[in-house]
Amino acid sequence: MNDIRVHAVDASNLVSKEGCEKLVEIYRSYSEHHQVFVLSPVRDSQLEIGSLLLLARHHDERLWSMLEKRFSVWTELVDRLLARLAGEKVLQRIKEGFANIEDLLRAVWLVEDISSGSKNYIDMVVSSWVADVLCHYVTALKITSNLLDYQFALRETGVKQDCLFVSGLLPQAENFSPSDGIAEYAASMLAASLQAKGLTFWNDMALLRNADVLEVPSAKIIRSLSYAEATELSFFGAPLIHPQALLPAIEASIDVQLRWWADIEAEGTVISKQGDGMSPNRVKGFSIIHDVALINVEGAGMSGVIGIASRLFTAMREASISVILISQASSEYSICFAVPEKQMRLAVETAKVAFAHELGDHMIQSIDGEIGCAILAAVGKQMTGQAGVAGKFFSSLGKAGVNVRAIAQGSSETNISVVIKGSDSKKALRALHAGFFLSKQALSVGLFGPGNIGGTLLDQIASETVRLKEQFGLDIHIRGIANSRKMLLDEEGIDLSRWKERFENEAVDLKMEDFINHIGATYFPHSLLVDCTTSSQLAEKYVSWLERGIHIITPNKKAGTTNYTYYRSLLDTCLRTGRRFLYETTVGAGLPVICTLKDLVQTGDRVHRIEGIVSGTLAWLFNQYDGNVPFSSLVRKAKEMGYTEPDPRDDLSGMDVGRKTVILARELGYAVEVSDIPIESLVPIQLQDASLSEFMSRLEELDEPMLKLFREAEGRGEKLRYVGCVDEQGHCSASLKSFVADHPFAQATGTDNVICYTTDRYFSQPLVIKGPGAGRDVTAGGVFSDILRLAAYLGARI
Numbered sequence: 001m002n003d004i005r006v007h008a009v010d011a012s013n014l015v016s017k018e019g020c021e022k023l024v025e026i027y028r029s030y031s032e033h034h035q036v037f038v039l040s041p042v043r044d045s046q047l048e049i050g051s052l053l054l055l056a057r058h059h060d061e062r063l064w065s066m067l068e069k070r071f072s073v074w075t076e077l078v079d080r081l082l083a084r085l086a087g088e089k090v091l092q093r094i095k096e097g098f099a100n101i102e103d104l105l106r107a108v109w110l111v112e113d114i115s116s117g118s119k120n121y122i123d124m125v126v127s128s129w130v131a132d133v134l135c136h137y138v139t140a141l142k143i144t145s146n147l148l149d150y151q152f153a154l155r156e157t158g159v160k161q162d163c164l165f166v167s168g169l170l171p172q173a174e175n176f177s178p179s180d181g182i183a184e185y186a187a188s189m190l191a192a193s194l195q196a197k198g199l200t201f202w203n204d205m206a207l208l209r210n211a212d213v214l215e216v217p218s219a220k221i222i223r224s225l226s227y228a229e230a231t232e233l234s235f236f237g238a239p240l241i242h243p244q245a246l247l248p249a250i251e252a253s254i255d256v257q258l259r260w261w262a263d264i265e266a267e268g269t270v271i272s273k274q275g276d277g278m279s280p281n282r283v284k285g286f287s288i289i290h291d292v293a294l295i296n297v298e299g300a301g302m303s304g305v306i307g308i309a310s311r312l313f314t315a316m317r318e319a320s321i322s323v324i325l326i327s328q329a330s331s332e333y334s335i336c337f338a339v340p341e342k343q344m345r346l347a348v349e350t351a352k353v354a355f356a357h358e359l360g361d362h363m364i365q366s367i368d369g370e371i372g373c374a375i376l377a378a379v380g381k382q383m384t385g386q387a388g389v390a391g392k393f394f395s396s397l398g399k400a401g402v403n404v405r406a407i408a409q410g411s412s413e414t415n416i417s418v419v420i421k422g423s424d425s426k427k428a429l430r431a432l433h434a435g436f437f438l439s440k441q442a443l444s445v446g447l448f449g450p451g452n453i454g455g456t457l458l459d460q461i462a463s464e465t466v467r468l469k470e471q472f473g474l475d476i477h478i479r480g481i482a483n484s485r486k487m488l489l490d491e492e493g494i495d496l497s498r499w500k501e502r503f504e505n506e507a508v509d510l511k512m513e514d515f516i517n518h519i520g521a522t523y524f525p526h527s528l529l530v531d532c533t534t535s536s537q538l539a540e541k542y543v544s545w546l547e548r549g550i551h552i553i554t555p556n557k558k559a560g561t562t563n564y565t566y567y568r569s570l571l572d573t574c575l576r577t578g579r580r581f582l583y584e585t586t587v588g589a590g591l592p593v594i595c596t597l598k599d600l601v602q603t604g605d606r607v608h609r610i611e612g613i614v615s616g617t618l619a620w621l622f623n624q625y626d627g628n629v630p631f632s633s634l635v636r637k638a639k640e641m642g643y644t645e646p647d648p649r650d651d652l653s654g655m656d657v658g659r660k661t662v663i664l665a666r667e668l669g670y671a672v673e674v675s676d677i678p679i680e681s682l683v684p685i686q687l688q689d690a691s692l693s694e695f696m697s698r699l700e701e702l703d704e705p706m707l708k709l710f711r712e713a714e715g716r717g718e719k720l721r722y723v724g725c726v727d728e729q730g731h732c733s734a735s736l737k738s739f740v741a742d743h744p745f746a747q748a749t750g751t752d753n754v755i756c757y758t759t760d761r762y763f764s765q766p767l768v769i770k771g772p773g774a775g776r777d778v779t780a781g782g783v784f785s786d787i788l789r790l791a792a793y794l795g796a797r798i
């Protein structure tokens with residue numbers, strides 16, 4: 001016997017050229033099989049004819065013109081799809097069909113009654129036209145085909161042609177809502193009777209995901225399910241699975257694919273006997289039943305009394321109340337159960353009547369109902385057979401602050417259900433999704449300031465994300481980018497190969513609260529804000545962000561140099577919340593300046609003095625300056641190369657060095673303020689308050705005083721260097737000095753920072769850190785290292 005694959009397709013999708021082409025594409029993708037396409041009734045409003053029955057019954061004269069219109073739609077369609085000869089044949093049959101339908105409508109008009117037979121007849125005839133059109137369409141493509149009425153198809157034992165189109169009166173499973181999955185059920189029956197190798201349901205809505213995308217935007221497509229898991233998920237409202245439609249296929253052990261008509265390339269879900277028995281993740285998905293009420297029956301007198309539960313649920317059954325979940329503690333002190341919200345009143349009344357006697361005797365104290373609940377279920381094959389699943393389930397809910405009101409676990413171990421407040425359902429689903437399907441190190445990252453450093457950082461992350469994920473399981477999602485006016489948010493993470501373009505075209509007005517809420521979403525295991533701006537306002541918010549559980553990484557020196565009280569509260573908040581504030585790049589850019597100092601201090605070394613060239617810009621300027629090229633043109637170049645602060649006066653005024661010196665002093669425990677320390681400025685007084693653009697246009701005014709200083713130092717055989725210093729008493733200073741040629745400071749080149757730590761252990765020879773201390777690549781690289789440092793702290797295997 002030949003291998004057969006059966007498809008269930010909505011015929012409404014097939015009455016267009018695109019639809020027919022799609023079907024042929026599907027056919028070709030399985031061309032090693034004979035294929036059977038079971039067509040559902042046509043439900044397209046343009047083409048539908050069954051709806052005319054109502055007009056006939058109500059003697060609505062518009063009926064005849066509408067019938068005429070429908071006929072012309074069908075003839076046009078055939079003209080468009082088929083060549084002349086084939087078209088004529090099909091049209092002839094359609095014409096005959098319309099004549100019969102017209103007779104039927106007249107009969108309905110007369111008797112004023114629509115029998116179910118008339119509706120079925122019309123559905124049947126119309127879907128046979130579709131099959132007819134398809135047959136001729138594929139014949140023109142040299143695909144052999146036939147069309148068969150469903151009842152006849154069931155009697156076939158094989159399929160001889162390349163493909164077979166089955167239409168006609170399709171059977172309905174019991175308790176079926178007729179519009180739901182009728183073609184699926186018929187296809188499943190047919191697949192079983194033909195002993196097909198596979199069965200595909202082509203739905204119109206979407207692919208099956210492990211949670212509702214509206215509630216959990218990052219929900220993933222489920223690739224495989226066992227029969228039991230699929231049935232369980234469908235009960236919990238997964239709209240794409242029709243449980244009754246699966247039954248015939250399940251009995252015949254046929255694999256069923258759930259696929260999506262709109263994206264026929266996408267793989268979809270395979271439902272099979274074994275599911276993916278090998279997968280370590282036993283939980284397949286989460287579902288929610290909304291609008292549920294919880295009924296609580298409580299009373300000390302119930303304990304040990306036989307028959308209470310039986311009387312309670314018999315009463316519910318007699319009142320036609322559907323009980324969706326039951327839970328009873330073994331103390332038997334209370335029974336609680338869930339019912340649809342609209343049956344809550346009836347359920348409570350019914351229980352009160354049933355136990356009127358016990359209520360009177362105070363054997364039962366109370367019977368209460370509570371609306372606004374939801375049932376949340378985790379579904380997976382034997383998931384509860386695996387230790388730790390329930391633990392993770394409840395701890396994820398607990399961490400997200402979701403209160404669990406009642407618990408039930410199916411003994412089949414394919415589902416754990418809990419009753420929660422309806423308003424918690426989104427939060428709960430997201431928390432579970434993160435707990436079970438995201439990697440433990442998944443980081444939700446927001447970046448402020450996609451400028452010089454921030455932009456370079458994004459590009460660096462872009463080229464390393466895949467490797468980091470593969471090598472270390474590190475999962476970085478850049479979920480937001482903002483400057484001072486605009487923000488771009490993305491649920492999954494912005495594709496960094498085109499962040500600039502997306503930021504330019506899609507960013508919306510910045511709403512700070514929305515941005516922080518988005519990045520700090522509790523359904524991500526960890527969140528991080530990276531501040532690549534020079535903003536003091538943002539720095540003032542760090543404490544509140546840490547409080548909300550968000551880690552902070554920054555090259556911005558503002559937080560480390562505002563008033564000492566705030567700085568202290570920042571560190572205290574870190575200690576208290578376990579969140580990290582990392583700022584290695586605030587001194588010496590990517591050079592390991594801060595972490596080295598922390599290591600010295602934490603291991604008990606005593607630091608006597610820190611002295612260093614800590615401005616990359618000033619280092620570069622004094623290295624380059626030889627009295628010939630004007631100082632001002634060097635400043636312009638340094639700005640272009642990304643060494644300077646956005647306003648180069650921050651460098652030239654010594655302020656940048658002053659700030660870095662304070663950061664280092666505070667690292668040693670000194671409560672220093674920037675305003676306390678002497679800072680020597682190289683900016684002429686008349687330019688201090690000018691606008692940035694005016695300052696840049698009047699840069700030449702720096703040249704003469706600088707040339708004078710240079711010549712004086714040259715006269716002494718020394719070189720100019722701008723240095724910061726912290727002494728043993730915690731006194732700080734920032735000033736321009738000159739050094740003899742063999743001093744380490746005089747020998748530095750390029751943007752080299754040189755930082756000397758004189759300590760107990762490094763006394764006669766200070767510990768020296770030297771290297772480029774400014775620039776886009778080294779700084780962004782340093783911020784990136786801080787991100788990896790954070791990830792390691794959070795448990796990544798780096």
Ligand SMILES: NC(=O)c1ccc[n+]([C@@H]2O[C@H](COP(=O)([O-])OP(=O)(O)OC[C@H]3O[C@@H](n4cnc5c(N)ncnc54)[C@H](O)[C@@H]3O)[C@@H](O)[C@H]2O)c1
Nearest residue numbers: 449450451452453483484533534535555556646774775779
């Ligand atoms: N250039 C270096 O070598 C270097 C080295 C170490 C540290 N840093 C520090 O890196 C930071 C960034 O420097 P840059 O050269 O990239 O600056 P930049 O001017 O190129 O970029 C700053 C970005 O921040 C944005 N921004 C400004 N204020 C904001 C606010 N309140 N909210 C949100 N966004 C805001 C701007 O729109 C811009 O996109 C600075 O703090 C700087 O001190 C720079």
Ligand SMILES: N[C@@H](CCO)C(=O)O
Nearest residue numbers: 615616617644645774
């Ligand atoms: N403008 C700074 C950048 C590094 O903080 C410098 O030149 O050192």
Ligand code: NA
Nearest residue numbers: 584587589591
């Ligand atoms: Na550094």
